[in-house]
Amino acid sequence: MAVKAAYLDGIALWTPLLPGWDIAAPVLRGDAPPPGTVAARPSPALLAPTERRRAPDTVAIALEVGARACEYAGIDPKAVASVFASTHGDLAISDYMSDTLARTPNLVSPIRFHNSVHNAAAGYWSIGTGSMQPYTAITAWGDTFGEGLLEALVQADTSGRPVLLVAYDIEARGPLACMQPSRGIVGVGLVVSPSAGARTVARIQWDAVRGTDRTSPLARNAELLAGNAMAACLPFVEAVAMSVERTVSVGLSPNMLLEMEFAFPHRKDGSWR
Amino acid sequence: MQPLRVTRHTVATAVGHGVAALAAALRQRYSGLRPNDFTDAPLATYIGRVAGVEDAPLPGAWAEWECRNNRLAWLALQCDDFRGSALRARERYGADRVALVLGTSTSSIGATEEAYRRLLPDGQYPEDLRRPVVHTPHSLGDFVRAALGLEGIVVTVGTACSSSAKVFAQAERLIRAGLADAAIVGGVDSLCGSVLFGFNSLELVSPEPCRPFDVTRRGISIGEAAGFALLERDGDAGPWLLGCGESSDAYHMSSPHPQGLGARLSIEAALECAGLPASAVDYINLHGTASQKNDEVEARLIAGLFPSTTRASSTKGWTGHTLGAAGIVEAVVTFIALDTGLVPGTLNAEILDPACGPQVCIGNETSDVRIALSNSFGFGGSNCSLLFGRERAS
Helix, strand or coil, rough: CEEEEEEEEEEEEEEEEEEHHHHHHHHHCCCCCCCCCCCCCCCCCCCCCHHHHHHHHHHHHHHHHHHHHHHHHHCCCCEEEEEECCCCHHHHHHHHHHHHHHHHHHHCCCHHHHCCCHHHHHHHHHHHHCCCCCEEEEHHHHHHHHHHHHHEEEEEEEECCCCEEEEECCCCCCCCHHCCCCCCCEEEEEEEEEECCCCCEEEEEEEEEEECCCCCCCHHHHCCCCCCCHHHHHHHHHHHHHHEEEEEEEEEEEEEEEEEEEEEEECCCCCEC | CCCEEEEEEEEECCCCCEEEEEHHHHHHCCCEEEEECCCCCCCCCCECCCCCCCCCCCCHHHHHHHCCHHHHHHHHHHHHHHHHHHHHHHHCCCCEEEEEECCCCCCHHHHHHHHHHCCCCCCCCCHHHHHHHHHHCCCCHHHHHHHCCCCCEEEEEHHHHHHHHHHHHHHHHHHHHCCCCCCEEEECCCCCHHHHHHHCCCCCCCCCCCCCCCCCCCCEEEECEEEEEEECCCCCCCCEEEEEEECCCCCEEEEEEEHHHHHHHHHHHHHHHCCCCCCCEEEEEECCCCCCCHHHHEEEEHHHHHHCCCCCCCCCCHHHHCCHHHHHHHHHHHHHHHHCEEECCCCCCCEEECCCCCCCCCCEECCCCCCCEEEECCCHHHHEEEECCCCCCC
């Protein structure tokens, strides 16, 4: 297939050490050290006050980066179709469900059960924003970021409209942690658009190609998201923060890559470089 | 969208292995539901359990993926020569040009539940379950990728009970965008404690076999199933995917929008995608879970949107609600209707809810079914409607 072009109109990142794109970008560029403090979990302001407190971490982080990415792009969250990508879904609820089922199956919490679905964060996004636009929720194990981003790019290409990607993973709990040792919290939000606009951050020329050679993060950044199941997003967010022409490949499956050439708008002459 | 041809399909449900078994059960009106004999802790309900899963371990080459859900996937791949057709498609197009998009609600969480029941005294997993791939929701997609030797796009969709309907829409986009020449879609969900006790905690599980759209229905019967379909731009035979519609409710995590607004948007989007009016739809396979709210809302919606000549039914009295596999199972029911003219009724319903319009049928009928619609609605307010046709153009 021919290489296709998409435009990145919004970006958000949240981790306890890099709580927001304005803090994360200079750190990713090497212009600032990571803050020494650990941020408290973001409060999902989109939800009703009673829902905010009891929202699972997956929901809190997904709604935070989704809202920030839309804000960055200047689009109405209600009007945009979305792709939610999470490697493991809510690892804490999976631990709770498996533990409770092993001991007292009749005492499973109905709320935790309906929050255990892989599309829980997407469902709360739809409820919180009032968006009746389609969402999807996907996983591809180690290639979840790549497959989620590909689906967002494909939707933007086929619908001709901007699409929101929300990718996140949280910390594993209990015995399940020995199989899926995800650490910390990582959320990334992206708005990809089929055409360039006033808020466009980067042009991405992309293709799905055979290959196994995934781009590694810069050595100085390698530890920033280490241990989290969504760490595969690091070379992408790094490329956006650096804002210099660069090719980044992320995995789609064991034999397939999403290859992306980044270029950035040069305001003086309107060129991309 | 350009229609895509469903050149091969298969399904395994509580009524049997393969499409012919499902068609025979529909025609002869025998249910696959039986009293719950799956859970160790008692739970008085009926389940749709697929026979033979316990006796069919995965071949040694795929022992790493061993678990009930992947066994069920493997069992269905053997039905109707689906695996043979998939391998031939792989040879024809290339292993990197056949996309794999599968839906599931709980994937192999049953294996994680088992590990927690059998934890060693030091809190570690038992040796035989220390296989990370079965403790993550992509277990399904990764297993089928390995079993079919595919090397292209591989993704697992998890939008609860709309999962294996939405895979058709995602695969269609991938083919339209030129990223694949064909796609294998489908879904697999297997019985596990999470869904049986989880739905029970929400008071949605019926103590008797489910009776969709009956005025005295008492809730859902949970089932398990696996099904697959091969989508190509053209082929010698098979029904056509004419349109896909997707929407969100923006209302509640486990309760449908009271006016069915999200469901209405997905049905209208599918019709618009196919360029067809509602009056062109001959048969609708309803989501029809037999929960109080779903059936009331869906019945009103169908009564308001379609003419009385459109026939509509829920087939969950045969298979149970197969959750993440419901989309593919019920797509296959519409293929049977398109192929044979069999309009299945609504098994176990006796007196219809007054919200039902003249479209909903209890008994089986025979009709010239040219266009069929399948509805799948899930937790989190995720809706998907698929339109299939006997011919490429109506």
